[in-house]
Each structure stands twice: as C-alpha cells, then as structure tokens.
Amino acid sequence: MTNTSRTSLILAAVLSLSLSPVAASQTNPAPPVIIPENPVDNPDQEETSEVSESDEEEDSNAAAPHETTTEEVSEDDNSAERENEVIIAPDDSDIDIPIPSFINQEANTINLNGADWSNLRQAVNAHKIRPLSILIIGDSHIQANMGTGVTRELLQYRYGNAGRGIISPLRMSGTNQPYDYTFSSSLPYTAVKLMKAPWKRTMGFTGTSITPSTSLSNITIGTRTEEDYNPFNSIILFHKGKMVISGVTDELGNKVAYTQHPSRDFTFLKLASPNTRVTISYENLGDLTLFGASLSGGRPGVFYHSIGNNGATYDTYNRIGDIGASIKPLNPNLVILSLGTNEAFGRLDTARLRNSVDKLVKDIRDANPAAEILLVTPMECYRSTTKTVTKKVPVRSKRRKGRKRRVTRYRTVKTKVRSSGVNTNIRPIRDAIVAYGAENGIPVYDFWEVSGGSGAAATWIKNGLFSPDRIHHSAKGYRLEGRLMYDALVKAFQ
Numbered sequence: 001m002t003n004t005s006r007t008s009l010i011l012a013a014v015l016s017l018s019l020s021p022v023a024a025s026q027t028n029p030a031p032p033v034i035i036p037e038n039p040v041d042n043p044d045q046e047e048t049s050e051v052s053e054s055d056e057e058e059d060s061n062a063a064a065p066h067e068t069t070t071e072e073v074s075e076d077d078n079s080a081e082r083e084n085e086v087i088i089a090p091d092d093s094d095i096d097i098p099i100p101s102f103i104n105q106e107a108n109t110i111n112l113n114g115a116d117w118s119n120l121r122q123a124v125n126a127h128k129i130r131p132l133s134i135l136i137i138g139d140s141h142i143q144a145n146m147g148t149g150v151t152r153e154l155l156q157y158r159y160g161n162a163g164r165g166i167i168s169p170l171r172m173s174g175t176n177q178p179y180d181y182t183f184s185s186s187l188p189y190t191a192v193k194l195m196k197a198p199w200k201r202t203m204g205f206t207g208t209s210i211t212p213s214t215s216l217s218n219i220t221i222g223t224r225t226e227e228d229y230n231p232f233n234s235i236i237l238f239h240k241g242k243m244v245i246s247g248v249t250d251e252l253g254n255k256v257a258y259t260q261h262p263s264r265d266f267t268f269l270k271l272a273s274p275n276t277r278v279t280i281s282y283e284n285l286g287d288l289t290l291f292g293a294s295l296s297g298g299r300p301g302v303f304y305h306s307i308g309n310n311g312a313t314y315d316t317y318n319r320i321g322d323i324g325a326s327i328k329p330l331n332p333n334l335v336i337l338s339l340g341t342n343e344a345f346g347r348l349d350t351a352r353l354r355n356s357v358d359k360l361v362k363d364i365r366d367a368n369p370a371a372e373i374l375l376v377t378p379m380e381c382y383r384s385t386t387k388t389v390t391k392k393v394p395v396r397s398k399r400r401k402g403r404k405r406r407v408t409r410y411r412t413v414k415t416k417v418r419s420s421g422v423n424t425n426i427r428p429i430r431d432a433i434v435a436y437g438a439e440n441g442i443p444v445y446d447f448w449e450v451s452g453g454s455g456a457a458a459t460w461i462k463n464g465l466f467s468p469d470r471i472h473h474s475a476k477g478y479r480l481e482g483r484l485m486y487d488a489l490v491k492a493f494q
Helices: 004-020 079-083 118-125 146-159 314-320 323-330 350-367 424-440 455-464 476-494
Strands: 033-037 045-059 067-077 132-138 163-165 181-184 187-194 210-211 217-222 232-250 257-260 266-275 277-296 304-307 335-337 372-376 382-399 405-422
Touching: 004 067, 132 146, 132 323, 132 350, 146 304, 146 350, 181 277, 210 217, 217 232, 232 323, 266 277, 277 304, 277 323, 314 350, 323 350, 335 350, 350 372, 350 424, 372 424
Parallel strands: 132 304, 132 335, 163 304, 335 372
Antiparallel strands: 033 045, 045 405, 067 382, 163 277, 181 217, 187 210, 210 277, 217 277, 232 266, 232 277, 257 266, 382 405
16 A cells, blocks of 8 residues: 555545534544554555644635645654664574675775784783783664674683673663673662763763662672673772772672772772672762672683663763773773764764764873774664655635635644665764774774675665664674674784
8 A cells, every 4th residue: 555545545534534523513623633553565664644623714705725735854863763772682593603795804804004003912912811801882782782792702712701891780770781791789779871961970981870879788790601601700890989898798698708909980809709690788988879890700811891872972972081091990902982873863073073083082092001992983774764744634614604704624634654764974974984093093993894885784684684773783683793893803913
C-alpha cells in the first residue's frame, strides 16, 4: 500500500465519522484521534497520523471551501537512539571472527603520520615484565563493550591477561553496562551521568559518578566468571573526597585481608588473595563521589581499559576537565580516542570539531607525556528525517440565515512519515579527523575507510551488521569491528 492510498483510507474513515451527530456538534467537538503507527511499503519509513477538527467563519461571497496541503521536512537528531540505554544481546560466538570480502583489508592499518612508536613497541615487547596499558575513550560504540570486549579478549589471548582494567558504575547511573563485570551498592546513593547535564555532583572522567547518601556505605564489584576466570588482587578506586575503607568481604561474606593506600584522587587497595567478587565497606568523610575502579590481577600481559558514554563527543569529555590527569594512575602506554559519530548529528561544524580534538589531545598529552595517542574515525551510518504533511479538508459548510458569513467545519489530518538515509555529515567529520592527525603528527586509524567508505552503511545493513536504529552495530557487527581493531594494533606493534 502506498503512502497516498493509506492517507486516503484515513481520510475516508474520519470523514464518515464527521456525519454522526456527536462529531458534527459544535458543543461536543470530536477529540483528537491518534492513528496507531503502521508499517508502510518502504521499510525505511514509518508513518503516523493525527486528526483534529476546527470551525472557521468565512465570507459567504468567497470561493467554496477546498482542500489545502502543506509539507514540512525536518532532520531528526536521533538523540533518543544515541543517548539512551543501548541494549544489544551479547554474542558468545567463537573467538575466530571471519572478515567479509567488502572490508577494505588493505586499509586496515594505522597511519602513524610520522609519529615514532618505538617506545610503545618496546612496552609491547616488555609485556611479560610489566603490563602494557591501553585505554580507549569513546561513545556508545565503546560503552556497550561489544567491540572493545573482542579486542581485549584477542589482545589478552596473544599477550596475556593483566586484568579487566577500568570499570564504571554505569548501571547504577541508569544506563547500560557491559556484561562482564558487576558494580553495585546495597545502600542509597545519588548518581549522575555524562549526557544528563547540568551535573548535580562532580562528574568523573569515566562519564558517571555516584555519591553515597549515608556516612557508611559499600560497593560490590566483580568480574564475570561464567566463561573466563578473571580474578583480581588489587583495586584502584577513583573518587573525589576522603574515603576510608572499613572492611572487605568476598562473595560468601568471608573477610578478606587488605591494605589501603589513599591518595588525593584515588585509593589503592591491595587484597591478600585473588577474588572475582568483593564488597567494600567504607566511610564517607565529607563530599565523597566515586567514579569507577580498575581491577588488576597482578599478572603480566595487557590491560585494555575502555571508557564509553552514550551520546558522547569530544566536547562532552572536554567539559569534564582534567581527563589527562584523571587517567594518569592507569599508566597508559596508548590512548585511543574513538569519537565523531555524535558530532555528525545536528549542525555540522568541522572547525569546532578540530578545536575540540586538539583540546582533548593536549590535555591527555600534558599529563601523560609518555603515552601515544591514536585517533579513530567513525564509519558511515544512517540518520532519520521526518516529513509532516498537513491536509485541511472541509467536511461541512453551512450558511447561517441572515448572516453574510458561513461556518465551515474542517478536518485537519497531519501525517508524519519518518524516513532514514545516509548521514552525510559523517564524511566531513571523518575528513576533519584525518586532516587533524596528518597536520599534527598524530596516528589515525581510519575505520571509515576500513569499513568500506561511502556506501558501507547499506552493505553492513544488508549483511546484518547494524542494529535496527542503523546508528549502532549489531553484536555481529561489533565483533567484526573489534577484530579489525585488533589486527590493526598488532600490525602497528610489530
């Protein structure tokens, strides 16, 4: 059924209603009628209609009432899809992930842009002596931990598992959290998250924070044990304000011996034995706010820390401030910035983007001069547009006796058709990031090109690699992206 025929049916239905006494009564006007959403012939479209009535007085000598139609097209910002909770079922497929033929494997390399990664390669080669620390910062693509989880698994399979690394109280803040860890509390707290400004509490570098509501509180943290046994024996608790640990218990309630080493912005907690789940009781001495924790197994290998927030941009991380100083306790050898998708929704401003990239890069470099930085470009995705068609249809005209004006009843039908198509802002965002890296000697991983460049979104959709919103990937798509990132990193490390 076409959009025109569907609208005709709607009009026929509402016109028949207007003939009833109640519908025609001026003292009992018909309430607005919402027509439920229905699928249309085009799978990229969805249609909704709203019906309302109105009476208008018109000059009797004017032309007979007639139907009028107006159209308005607007681009959606897709904020609900980009900023709200992203639920993607985990995919526990085998670690061997095939690469489709449409992937540009020749482009699946890191362009160093003249940067010297010899120190990073030395750190990779020394991973059996001291852990290699990699941190990736991004948006919802990173928060879900689908792709980053695959990259972490593959890197740790190759170089050794130093530990889960950083975890954040995302679920406590009312958003989706990776499946491979637990972060909770049995006592009341106040939470804030990055994209819900203004922030009522101090915002942490993880993009979320929790403030206990009582002077004595607790947190339970742990790693998933269904498949991978990932115990930890040391914890870095990131916070603002004074924190004093009063006890640690394991998942059975047994006391765990520990030592604590407080610092201004974090507390280091050393456990006497490895655990996969502990509850930490602590005293809140003042305005204490927790941002997250880093879990270490005390083993050689690699950390692949990840910080992701739905809807995040370079600007939002810059608003937190002191990202570089906050990540310093992680001792990063490499910091990966994987952002740009959300900048492509709304008004395009590549000059502002470049300034935002530069500000975050300098903040990280100033506090972590030994860390290398890698920029990642976003791949092509879709965005939605809404066309509103308003039809004003006369359903009855009556000339009142002795008057020079007539009263015409109109039925107004507003039909909204939401369509989706390629987000054309992605390409200039990608180009700006590539150009910034080239001009400033910062390595770039051009995932836009690797994924297939222009037209890649349609190909990925056809092959089941995008989720229904056509912004995020499916679990299969994220697994592919994680595998490709791993391959590119290993090539650069050699």
